[in-house]
Amino acid sequence: MSRPQTDKSESSILIVDDNPANLRLLAGVLKSRGYRVRPLRDGRMVLSSALSLYPDLILLDILMPEPDGYEVCRQLKSNEKTRDIPVVFISALNEVVDKIKAFSAGGVDYITKPFQTEEVLARVETHLTLRRMQKNLEEKNSCLQETQRALEKAKEEAEQANRVKAEFLANMSHEIRTPLNAVIGLSHLALQTRLTSRQYDYLTKIQSSSYILLGIINDVLDFSKIEAGKLDMEDVRFNLEDVVENLSNLVSLRAEEKGLELLFKTAEDVPFFLIGDPMRLGQILINLTDNAIKFTEHGEVIVKTEKVAEFAADAPDKVMLRFSVRDTGIGITEENLGKLFRSFTQADGSITRKYGGTGLGLVICKHIAEMMGGEISVSSIPGKGSTFSFTAIFGVQPAQREKDLMPKTDLRGLRVLVADDNIASCRILKESLESFTFRVTTVASGEKAILELENAPESDPFELVLMDWKMPGMDGIEATKKIKKNSPLSRLPFILMVTAYGREEVIQKAKSAGVDAFLIKPVNPSVLFDTIMEGLGQNVSSPARMPVTDVTESEELKAIRGASVLLVEDNKINQQVAAELLESAGLRVTIAGNGKEALEFLEDHKFDLILMDIQMPEMDGVEATRRIREGVRGQGSEVRGGSSDPSPLTSDPSSVPIIAMTAHALSGDRERFLESGMDDHLPKPIKPEKLFATLIKWIKPGLRDMPATSRQTAESENKGDLPEYLPGINIQAALENVAGNKSRLRKLLIQFGEQFANVTEEMQGILDRGDIEAGQRLVHNLKGVAGNLGATELYYVSEQFEQALKCCASDNFKGLMENFESSACQVFESVALLKKAKSDEQIIPESDAEPDMEKVSPLLFKLAVLLQDNELAEEQLLNEIRNCLEQSRYRRDVIQLETYIESFDYEGALSLLSDMGKAMNLSLSVGENDE
Numbered sequence: 001m002s003r004p005q006t007d008k009s010e011s012s013i014l015i016v017d018d019n020p021a022n023l024r025l026l027a028g029v030l031k032s033r034g035y036r037v038r039p040l041r042d043g044r045m046v047l048s049s050a051l052s053l054y055p056d057l058i059l060l061d062i063l064m065p066e067p068d069g070y071e072v073c074r075q076l077k078s079n080e081k082t083r084d085i086p087v088v089f090i091s092a093l094n095e096v097v098d099k100i101k102a103f104s105a106g107g108v109d110y111i112t113k114p115f116q117t118e119e120v121l122a123r124v125e126t127h128l129t130l131r132r133m134q135k136n137l138e139e140k141n142s143c144l145q146e147t148q149r150a151l152e153k154a155k156e157e158a159e160q161a162n163r164v165k166a167e168f169l170a171n172m173s174h175e176i177r178t179p180l181n182a183v184i185g186l187s188h189l190a191l192q193t194r195l196t197s198r199q200y201d202y203l204t205k206i207q208s209s210s211y212i213l214l215g216i217i218n219d220v221l222d223f224s225k226i227e228a229g230k231l232d233m234e235d236v237r238f239n240l241e242d243v244v245e246n247l248s249n250l251v252s253l254r255a256e257e258k259g260l261e262l263l264f265k266t267a268e269d270v271p272f273f274l275i276g277d278p279m280r281l282g283q284i285l286i287n288l289t290d291n292a293i294k295f296t297e298h299g300e301v302i303v304k305t306e307k308v309a310e311f312a313a314d315a316p317d318k319v320m321l322r323f324s325v326r327d328t329g330i331g332i333t334e335e336n337l338g339k340l341f342r343s344f345t346q347a348d349g350s351i352t353r354k355y356g357g358t359g360l361g362l363v364i365c366k367h368i369a370e371m372m373g374g375e376i377s378v379s380s381i382p383g384k385g386s387t388f389s390f391t392a393i394f395g396v397q398p399a400q401r402e403k404d405l406m407p408k409t410d411l412r413g414l415r416v417l418v419a420d421d422n423i424a425s426c427r428i429l430k431e432s433l434e435s436f437t438f439r440v441t442t443v444a445s446g447e448k449a450i451l452e453l454e455n456a457p458e459s460d461p462f463e464l465v466l467m468d469w470k471m472p473g474m475d476g477i478e479a480t481k482k483i484k485k486n487s488p489l490s491r492l493p494f495i496l497m498v499t500a501y502g503r504e505e506v507i508q509k510a511k512s513a514g515v516d517a518f519l520i521k522p523v524n525p526s527v528l529f530d531t532i533m534e535g536l537g538q539n540v541s542s543p544a545r546m547p548v549t550d551v552t553e554s555e556e557l558k559a560i561r562g563a564s565v566l567l568v569e570d571n572k573i574n575q576q577v578a579a580e581l582l583e584s585a586g587l588r589v590t591i592a593g594n595g596k597e598a599l600e601f602l603e604d605h606k607f608d609l610i611l612m613d614i615q616m617p618e619m620d621g622v623e624a625t626r627r628i629r630e631g632v633r634g635q636g637s638e639v640r641g642g643s644s645d646p647s648p649l650t651s652d653p654s655s656v657p658i659i660a661m662t663a664h665a666l667s668g669d670r671e672r673f674l675e676s677g678m679d680d681h682l683p684k685p686i687k688p689e690k691l692f693a694t695l696i697k698w699i700k701p702g703l704r705d706m707p708a709t710s711r712q713t714a715e716s717e718n719k720g721d722l723p724e725y726l727p728g729i730n731i732q733a734a735l736e737n738v739a740g741n742k743s744r745l746r747k748l749l750i751q752f753g754e755q756f757a758n759v760t761e762e763m764q765g766i767l768d769r770g771d772i773e774a775g776q777r778l779v780h781n782l783k784g785v786a787g788n789l790g791a792t793e794l795y796y797v798s799e800q801f802e803q804a805l806k807c808c809a810s811d812n813f814k815g816l817m818e819n820f821e822s823s824a825c826q827v828f829e830s831v832a833l834l835k836k837a838k839s840d841e842q843i844i845p846e847s848d849a850e851p852d853m854e855k856v857s858p859l860l861f862k863l864a865v866l867l868q869d870n871e872l873a874e875e876q877l878l879n880e881i882r883n884c885l886e887q888s889r890y891r892r893d894v895i896q897l898e899t900y901i902e903s904f905d906y907e908g909a910l911s912l913l914s915d916m917g918k919a920m921n922l923s924l925s926v927g928e929n930d931e
Contacts, residue, residue, distance in 0.1 A: 011035050011056045011057065011128050012036040012037075012053065012055045012056050013030055013035050013036070013037050013038070013056065013057045013058070014038045014049060014053065014055040014057070014058045015030075015037060015039050015059045016040045016041075016043060016046055016061055016064075017039075017059075018061065018064040018065060018781075020755065020902065021748070021751060021752055021755050021781075021785040022061070022113075022781070022785055023039045023041065025748060025785070025789075026059065026090070026120070028748075029117050029120065029121070030120075033121060035124075038053060042064075043064045043065070043066070046058070046075070046076065047072070047075050047079065047082065050076060051079070051081055051082060054081075055085060057086055057127055058076070058087045059090050059124075060072060060073060060087055060088070060107070061090060061091055062089060062091040062102070063091065063092075063093070063781075069091070069102075069105075070101055070102065070105045073105040073106050074105050077106035086108045086131060087106060088107065088108060088109040088123065088124070088127065089102040089107045089110045089111070090110075090111040090113065090115065091112065091113060092112065092114075092780055092783050092799075092802075109123055114786070114787020114795060116190060116193060116195070118190035119203070122183055122187050122203070125179050126206065128179065129179040129183065132179070183206065187203050187206045187210065190203050191203050204257070207253075233276075233277045233368075233371050233372070234280070235276065235395075236276075236277070236278070237274075237275055238274060238278035239274075240271070240273075241272050241524060241526060243278050243281055243282050244264060244266070244285075244305070244524060246282055247285050247286055247303070248264065248524075250286055251286065251289050251293060252521070254293050255293050258293065258298075259298065260293060260298070260299065260300060260301055261299070261301070261424070261425055262293075262300070262303075263300060263302045263303070263422075263424055263428055263521065264303050264304075264305075264523070265302060265304045265305070266304075266305045266306075266524065266525065267306040267307060269307050270305050270306065270307050270321060271319060271396055274319070274394040274397065275395030275396070276392070277372070280368045280371075281372070283365075283368065284365045284368055284369060284390060285303065285323060287362070287364070287365050288325040288365065289301065291362075292327035292386070295327065295330050295386070296327045296328055296330075296385070297330075300328055300422060300424050301328075302326045302327075302424055302428075303324075303325050304325075306321070306322050307319060307321060308320040308321065308322050308391060317395055317398070318394070319393070320373070320374065320394075321391065321392060321394065322390070322391045323390055323392070324387055324388065324390075325389075326386070326387040327387075330382070331380045331381050331382035331384055331385055332382065332386055337378060340362050340378060362376075365390065369390040369391070372392035372394075373391075373392060374390055374393060375390065376388070376389070376390040377389050377390070411536060412437040413437060413438070413439055414463055414464060414536075415438070415439045415456070415460060415461065415462050415464075416433050416439065416462065416463070417441050417449060417453065417462045417466070417493070418430060418466045419443050419445065419446060419467045419468055419471065420442070420444070420466070420468040420498070421444045421468065421470075421471045425468070425521070429466055429523075429528075430442055432528055433528075436532075438464075441462075444471070444472075445471050445472060445473050446467075446471055446473065446474030446475060446478060446479030447474050447479070449479055449483075450474075450479060450482055453465070453483065453487070453489060453493065454489065458491075461493070463494065463536075464493055464496065464532065464535075464536070465483070465493045465495045466496050467479060467480060467496070467497050467498070468497075468499055469499035470499065476499070476510075477509050477510055477513045477515075478513070480495050480497070480510070480515050481513040481514060483495065485514065494516050494535050494536060496515075496531060496535060497515045497517070497518050498519045498521060498523060499518075499519075499520065499521060516535055519531055556696045556701075557585055557586075557692055557695070559696075559702075560608075560702075561585070561586035561587065561704065562586060562588065562703075562704025563587050563699045563702075564587070564588045564605070564606070564608050565587050565588065565590070565610070565611060566592060566598060566605075566611070567579060567582065567589055567590065567611050568593075568595060568612045568624065569592075569593075569613045569661070570613060570616040570617060578661070578691075579591060582695075585692060587695070590605065594616040594617050594618045594619055594620075595616055595619030595620055595621055595623055595625075596619040596624070598610070598612070598628075599628070602628065606656075607656055608656070608657075608699045608700070609656065609658075609659065609698055610628075610656055610658045610659065612624065612659065612660055612661060612678065613661055614660060622673070625676050625677045625678055628656075628658065628677070630654075657679045657698035657699070658677065658678045658679055659678065659679060659680045659681070659682055659694055659698065660678045660680070660681045680694055682694055722735075722745065723834075726830040726833075726834065727827075727830050728791055728794065728823065728826035729790045729791055729827060729830055730791075730792050731745075731790060732790075734749075734789050735790075745789070746834060748789060749789055749831050750831060750834060752786075752789055752831065753827075753831030753832065753835060756785075756824070756828075757828065759782055760820065760825070762778060763775065763778060763779070763817065764817065766778065772805055775805050776802060776805045776806065779798050779802045779820075780798075780802055782794070782824075783798035783799055783802060786827070791823075793823045794824055794826075797819045797823045798820065800816060801816045804816055849888050849889065851885050851888040851890065852884060856881065856884040856885060856920075857922055859877060859880055859881050859884065860881065860913065860916070860917065860924055862877060863877060863878075863881065863913065864913055867906045867909055878898060890919075890920075893912060896912060897909055897912050897913065
């Protein structure tokens with residue numbers, strides 16, 4: 001039977017790899033994202049470690065000394081206590097037979113080295129999310145069954161069931177939203193990198209599925225708010241163009257995948273600077289556009305915005321807009337039209353459920369539209385398509401000048417040719433261009449475009465061409481090539497390619513053909529105008545966006561600079577985001593990982609404000625707030641070794657403002673938090689302007705010392721650590737694999753050079769002995785690390801060498817060995833230069849000085865605890881220890897200590913650490929403190 005996970009806030013991962021460099025690289029990446037990482041070099045210890053630690057996920061190498069990864073996985077799956085732990089193989093073996101073996105042994109996934117960092121993180125988070133969801137669903141299902149039985153007994157128990165339902169939704173939202181947002185964000189970032197077609201396919205499907213799941217969660221939560229009458233609307237300033245652009249970013253990929261034209265059309269008289277709720281407006285538009293794409297297999301989807309002229313003229317500061325989404329999809333029957341805006345009803349109600357969904361989206365859209373003073377309607381013809389329209393009333397921002405999309409006098413009346421086979425797209429582009437005062441001619445193919453250009457009189461030629469890519473017959477790229485390179489025209493026009501397909505290969509082909517500029521559909525008029533003006537050599541005014549002011553420079557915020565804030569948050573990423581926002585405003589930030597730690601900090605420190613998360617391990621935010629208000633500390637403090645009995649806080653924090661900062665999004669949450677003793681509520685994701693407004697509201701102004709932010713320190717440390725170019729090493733590719741951390745990459749490259757310094761001599765000796773298996777293992781280990789550290793050529797040479805060794809193709813060994821030696825030498829020469837530069841920077845005179853024991857003692861003890869528990873030692877902790885000891889007589893010990901830790905020799909590190917402690921009269925034996 002599986003042991004339940006008690007700490008849902010921090011996932012533990014066991015990494016098994018006999019190569020220390022691979023362990024360090026992978027463990028560093030995962031540790032930086034907040035995971036608890038347990039590295040292991042010996043496959044024989046995996047089962048016992050899994051039984052004692054019970055990790056949430058195991059990343060397992062294949063080629064290791066006996067037993068190999070396959071056997072290790074089989075051992076785990078045959079044990080009742082460990083068989084449910086998901087195992088992801090991560091190996092440089094990339095043959096189909098290797099992967100079949102891995103899945104046959106019980107693996108749930110397979111990652112090929114060299115891996116893309118964001119791909120690894122996305123896959124890891126996906127498997128952890130699935131594991132958490134499975135456990136949560138089992139628990140909640142049991143809870144719901146219990147509730148159902150209780151409902152049959154009495155009304156009081158029915159009310160209890162409703163509370164259970166609310167808690168269930170809140171917990172599910174909190175548990176699923178955080179990892180799901182990470183999956184969406186990381187898959188989006190990964191899609192911006194160079195990918196194989198298979199990786200691209202996997203990532204787009206991960207992202208698409210994540211959006212579907214997020215939509216279901218949002219629908220359920222919003223529906224519960226509507227039922228409770230708690231759905232709130234904002235009234236803020238926004239730019240309509242930003243809402244439309246965000247809509248385009250979210251849905252254009254799905255339209256492209258289905259080969260659909262996604263078009264936006266905004267009337268000229270529509271104001272952009274509005275007052276209202278941009279998030280709720282975007283919610284309706286995204287829902288309707290998503291539906292249009294979902295139910296359309298070919299053709300187009302057009303999003304149209306226009307001003308309702310008949311709206312009351314006696315309200316000049318108000319405007320009613322009509323938004324419509326028209327598609328060429330399956331349409332809706334008359335019978336189903338009347339059911340559309342009912343809960344849990346869909347146009348596709350068949351058993352097969354081809355299109356999926358909750359059936360709540362249109363109900364929510366209808367309610368939001370009515371809250372914005374409008375209404376929603378639909379018209380449809382089965383088999384030909386549907387049009388969903390809604391109206392909404394917004395305020396118009398005073399003293400905001402709309403962007404003037406008018407060219408200079410000498411460009412007015414410019415002759416423009418539009419080549420696009422889509423009639424709707426052609427019409428929209430024509431209307432936009434004519435609004436710029438241009439004279440527009442449209443054609444439907446590349447051949448006709450060339451003919452129009454050649455037949456134009458020399459006295460009135462076309463000076464601008466908007467060329468679609470995909471057209472019947474001659475496509476836009478071929479037409480551009482003929483115009484630019486084989487045309488008899490005396491004056492070549494400026495060619496702007498406007499296409500729905502923004503893949504890198506298309507852009508490269510277009511540039512090679514001679515395209516002057518490139519725009520991805522859907523294109524809004526402002527971006528189209530700016531691109532044309534820049535292409536024709538005109539100065540363009542800044543884009544029509546909301547004037548952005550630096551809120552951190554406001555006088556109100558300046559008045560509270562230097563204030564001390566206690567941030568109570570268990571999620572590492574959320575800690576970083578909130579801390580950097582607070583530090584950017586000049587505040588002092590202390591971080592506690594849960595309510596228990598917060599009470600410990602409050603014993604000896606005074607704070608001007610507490611930001612309190614709700615759902616945390618050991619002690620949640622509500623319980624922590626109750627204890628703070630009652631003036632008692634937490635039970636059983638291990639941090640300071642206190643007694644287990646509640647005792648009064650030494651300071652009086654009972655009056656300090658406490659702000660709930662949480663992802664809980666159900667109706668009634670704010671009231672519940674305020675009743676527990678909190679003063680205010682900030683929902684996640686945190687918006688900086690709302691955070692700063694809350695700080696200004698609750699922190700008393702006063703003169704305080706300004707802190708130096710840790711972020712500024714980190715930025716200064718991370719600047720200039722690496723040269724822009726190193727022979728044999730792709731710096732940019734390597735940085736992508738370490739999340740842009742230059743210091744970490746520099747350190748890893750130096751370790752790589754030290755670990756494989758004699759690899760060519762070793763390889764030659766192996767070949768001389770004819771030890772093919774040893775050669776495979778050596779080159780395999782080198783290949784994985786080289787690929788991850790950007791040594792691209794060495795990676796490919798190693799891969800070829802490995803294949804030859806597998807096939808025993810000894811005829812190729814000599815040539816491959818020469819290439820291998822040449823590539824390796826180039827890389828190691830670059831690493832040697834890097835190491836020398838680092839050594840020159842770190843020349844420190846020898847000293848017999850004694851260290852500051854007050855500073856170094858807790859650092860050394862913390863390191864000893866981590867090593868004893870086989871935890872990954874944080875780079876920041878090692879840096880702090882080095883800074884404390886590098887000018888003392890323990891300088892050489894610190895260097896040796898880092899060497900032990902980098903090679904995962906924790907036994908040697910603990911032994912050295914114990915010797916250092918004895919020399920300092922400091923007990924660092926963790927076992928002595930366990931009692």
